[in-house]
Amino acid sequence: MNKNDPHPRWALGVRLLHWLTVLVLAFQVIVAFGPMKGPGMSTMNWLPVHMSVGVTILAVIVLRLGWRAFTKAPAQPYSRSWHRARTVFHMSIYALILAVLITGWLGYRPMPFMPPARLFGDLPVPLAPSVGPLSARAFAFIHAKLVWILLGLIGIHVAAALVHLAWFRDGVMRGMSFGRAGARSASEQ
Numbered sequence: 001m002n003k004n005d006p007h008p009r010w011a012l013g014v015r016l017l018h019w020l021t022v023l024v025l026a027f028q029v030i031v032a033f034g035p036m037k038g039p040g041m042s043t044m045n046w047l048p049v050h051m052s053v054g055v056t057i058l059a060v061i062v063l064r065l066g067w068r069a070f071t072k073a074p075a076q077p078y079s080r081s082w083h084r085a086r087t088v089f090h091m092s093i094y095a096l097i098l099a100v101l102i103t104g105w106l107g108y109r110p111m112p113f114m115p116p117a118r119l120f121g122d123l124p125v126p127l128a129p130s131v132g133p134l135s136a137r138a139f140a141f142i143h144a145k146l147v148w149i150l151l152g153l154i155g156i157h158v159a160a161a162l163v164h165l166a167w168f169r170d171g172v173m174r175g176m177s178f179g180r181a182g183a184r185s186a187s188e189q
């Protein structure tokens with residue numbers, strides 16, 4: 001590791017998938033709190049879009065975790081326990097996204113007398129199994145609550161990234177960014 005480059009970058013694939021997650025998740029939240037909350041049948045009308053975006057998020061997260069499993073994280077100048085705490089925090093974000101996706105699926109039941117939602121305009125949604133005594137309504141409720149916890153964690157995460165950028169100036173933000181030559185990718189080490 002170069003003295004002037006204490007925090008080399010994440011592998012390009014991990015960086016691309018990180019920012020793709022941000023874009024698709026932001027779009028999902030805008031749809032869920034925007035048009036889906038409209039009057040009348042808005043929720044039902046937007047649910048196919050909501051679920052298709054959800055499946056896209058699932059694909060991005062699975063790809064990202066797979067890529068991540070074969071990638072070294074950039075070396076960080078922190079103590080072992082601090083490094084562990086960050087890893088646990090990041091893993092909680094992944095786990096929560098998966099929990100939101102699963103509870104969303106468990107919370108979906110096609111409306112009687114209405115055609116069931118189709119993914120990407122064409123694919124049928126596999127019907128989720130019944131789990132314990134909880135109804136689909138209960139899972140939709142849990143789904144909505146978990147989204148708030150996820151948004152809370154993401155808020156802390158973004159605040160931490162900005163503190164690194166503006167206060168510590170230790171290159172953590174640069175490790176997840178593009179542009180500016182001079183930084184080696186983690187996969188190149």
Ligand code: HEM
Binds near residue numbers: 107144
């Ligand atoms: C990370 C991805 C997702 C996010 C951030 C998300 C977010 C949300 C939000 C904010 C709501 C509205 C909650 C409220 O009424 O306050 C909602 C409702 C819902 N979502 Fe998701 N969702 C995601 C993925 C999914 C997936 C993959 C499915 C199904 C396959 C799904 C199914 C549902 C259902 C059934 C509702 C309830 C609609 C109703 O009120 O009847 N969601 N979601």
Ligand code: HEM
Binds near residue numbers: 023
């Ligand atoms: C939807 C929003 C976001 C999610 C779900 C998310 C998730 C994550 C996760 C899980 C990691 C850990 C990488 C890994 O171990 O695989 C990470 C790293 C990182 N994220 Fe985000 N992130 C989000 C938004 C942002 C934003 C808006 C920023 C910048 C303002 C940011 C900056 C960073 C940085 C700098 C790292 C690298 C941290 C390090 O090297 O230890 N993230 N992000």
